[in-house]
Amino acid sequence: MAQVYVALGANLADPISQLNNACEALLSLAHADSFSVSSYYRSVPMGDVEQPDYVNAVAGFQTMLAPIALLDALQSIENQQGRVRELRWGPRTLDLDLLLYDNQLIDTPRLTVPHYGMRERSFVLVPLADIAPELILPDNTPLSSLLNESLRAELVLAQAPTAE
Incomplete structure (x- = not known):
C-alpha cells in the first residue's frame, strides 16, 4: 500500500465541478477511508x-496501484473529463499530477516523482500542507520549510472540498 499525493487543477468547464468530479473518481483508486x-x-x-x-487542490490517499498504473488511471480520469493536450501550460478542464508516491524517487520517460515543479508552486505547496502539514519529502526536506506567507498570499480560497 502506497501513500500518494495528487495535484488537481482546472480552469475550464466549471472548474469547481471538475475538481469535485475528479475527487469522486480518485476515491475509486483509494484504499477505504484513506x-x-x-x-x-x-x-x-x-x-x-x-x-x-x-x-x-491536492488529494492524498493510499493505493495498491503501482506508479505507472496510477499515472494511467489519472490520465484516464483527465480524458473522461474532457482533457485535451494542445498547449503546454494552456487552459484545461482537468490536470492531475502525481506529486509523491510514498518516499520513492522515480525518474522515467513517462513519470518523474517527486513532481519536478512542486517545490516552486504555491498552488501545490499550500494545499499539500493543508492535508499533510508534517510531511517530509523524499530528500528529507520538511514541507513546512518550503512554505512562507508570500506563497500563501498568491492563492485565494475558492471553496472547501465537498468529497471526503
Missing part, C-alpha cells in the same frame, strides 16, 4: 497563455 482533499484555491495561470484563473 482519502483526503485540501480546500480549493484560485491561482493565476503559469506561462504566457491568456486564460482564466485556475482552481487547484
Whole structure:
C-alpha cells in the first residue's frame, strides 16, 4: 500500500465541478477511508497563455496501484473529463499530477516523482500542507520549510472540498 499525493487543477468547464468530479473518481483508486482533499484555491495561470484563473487542490490517499498504473488511471480520469493536450501550460478542464508516491524517487520517460515543479508552486505547496502539514519529502526536506506567507498570499480560497 502506497501513500500518494495528487495535484488537481482546472480552469475550464466549471472548474469547481471538475475538481469535485475528479475527487469522486480518485476515491475509486483509494484504499477505504484513506482519502483526503485540501480546500480549493484560485491561482493565476503559469506561462504566457491568456486564460482564466485556475482552481487547484491536492488529494492524498493510499493505493495498491503501482506508479505507472496510477499515472494511467489519472490520465484516464483527465480524458473522461474532457482533457485535451494542445498547449503546454494552456487552459484545461482537468490536470492531475502525481506529486509523491510514498518516499520513492522515480525518474522515467513517462513519470518523474517527486513532481519536478512542486517545490516552486504555491498552488501545490499550500494545499499539500493543508492535508499533510508534517510531511517530509523524499530528500528529507520538511514541507513546512518550503512554505512562507508570500506563497500563501498568491492563492485565494475558492471553496472547501465537498468529497471526503
